[in-house]
Amino acid sequence: MSDEKRRFRNALGWFTTGVVVITTRVEGREPLGITVNSFSSVSLEPPLLLWCLDKGSDTLPVFEQCDYFTVNILHEDHQETSNQLSRRGDHSLAGVDVRAGETDVPYLAEALAHFECKVYARHEAGDHIIMIGEVIGFDHKEDGRPLLYHRGAYHALPK
Numbered sequence: 729m730s731d732e733k734r735r736f737r738n739a740l741g742w743f744t745t746g747v748v749v750i751t752t753r754v755e756g757r758e759p760l761g762i763t764v765n766s767f768s769s770v771s772l773e774p775p776l777l778l779w780c781l782d783k784g785s786d787t788l789p790v791f792e793q794c795d796y797f798t799v800n801i802l803h804e805d806h807q808e809t810s811n812q813l814s815r816r817g818d819h820s821l822a823g824v825d826v827r828a829g830e831t832d833v834p835y836l837a838e839a840l841a842h843f844e845c846k847v848y849a850r851h852e853a854g855d856h857i858i859m860i861g862e863v864i865g866f867d868h869k870e871d872g873r874p875l876l877y878h879r880g881a882y883h884a885l886p887k
């Protein structure tokens with residue numbers, strides 16, 4: 729990575745985020761999940777949200793094809809799941825506690841909230857694709873603590 733790219737990433741690292749796992753499934757393949765922090769709400773009417781996928785990801789063919797995905801907001805105890813689903817080339821949900829959703833995309837049982845989405849739009853943006861989803865169902869826990877990501881490391885809210 730060039731020095732300028734690294735400097736850009738380091739600057740962005742000051743923006744502290746939560747961590748989500750995007751789950752999806754296409755016909756004839758096992759469901760998969762990928763850890764991302766480029767998640768944002770977009771619109772209330774209609775209910776839209778977005779996240780960005782690196783075009784270099786080996787999950788690209790699946791996300792180019794899928795009709796649905798689910799956004800799962802991780803709990804602070806979810807570091808291992810976050811690491812598992814950010815390992816290059818291995819996005820299997822094996823060993824992850826999942827439940828069947830309203831779509832045929834599974835969601836993470838322990839997620840603080842999950843949003844089941846129909847793909848609303850895909851926009852090319854440089855080396856990423858902006859995936860916009862229309863929320864067709866969601867649920868959330870009443871309490872719990874989120875996993876945070878700040879300057880390249882996990883954190884938790886102060887107790």
Ligand SMILES: Cc1cc2nc3c(=O)[nH]c(=O)nc-3n(C[C@H](O)[C@H](O)[C@H](O)COP(=O)(O)O)c2cc1C
Nearest residue numbers: 763764765766780781782785786787814815816817
């Ligand atoms: C906290 C965190 C946030 C991440 N955010 C994104 C993201 O927003 N978009 C993305 O494409 N990859 C993101 N990644 C990287 C992917 O999880 C994963 O490491 C990468 O896609 C692995 O390569 P592969 O997809 O080719 O297997 C993030 C990883 C971590 C640990």
